[in-house]
């Protein structure tokens with residue numbers, strides 16, 4: 133699904149995606165995006181930030197209440213990405229205009245190629261870290277029995293870390309495990325998703341119970357205590 137109010141850009145992105153074999157639904161209005169998403173149940177949403185009706189942040193928030201589609205947010209300025217990250221809107225990736233539609237579709241293809249099944253197959257069920265329980269096959273995380281609503285990216289990061297709890301994963305290794313080896317982008321995105329994960333898990337950045345920062349190296353699972 134493409135949500136973009138510049139018709140020429142929406143059509144351009146749509147035609148690249150169709151060329152890659154996707155079925156594409158387009159809307160240029162934020163208020164129409166949410167009902168359209170309910171109707172078409174998209175795998176991926178390319179979402180412009182500045183939209184009439186409802187802005188991209190609000191569309192993403194509403195989308196997240198019923199959809200775990202990958203969301204790529206389009207922004208007009210690079211600085212907006214930091215603001216968006218601060219708002220924790222739950223997008224999986226960000227691109228600043230002008231961008232290459234070829235790069236956008238390459239990133240989307242890489243997202244969809246993520247090795248989820250490999251992760252699921254190698255984690256014992258369920259994984260427990262104190263109050264945190266992780267059911268990788270069922271794609272469910274609970275803290276003290278309370279389900280935690282994670283985006284697909286957040287869940288995949290947690291599953292990748294849980295696969296080998298004693299091992300520290302570097303950002304590059306996490307990107308390979310979650311986004312796939314062909315992903316090109318900023319490693320900083322890993323920290324962003326870890327930040328969201330911690331907030332949702334009620335974890336502390338400096339003394340993480342579940343996701344520990346190993347300074348200068350990367351991340352590993354904590355014991356939950």
Ligand code: CA
Nearest residue numbers: 137180182183
């Ligand atoms: Ca716009």
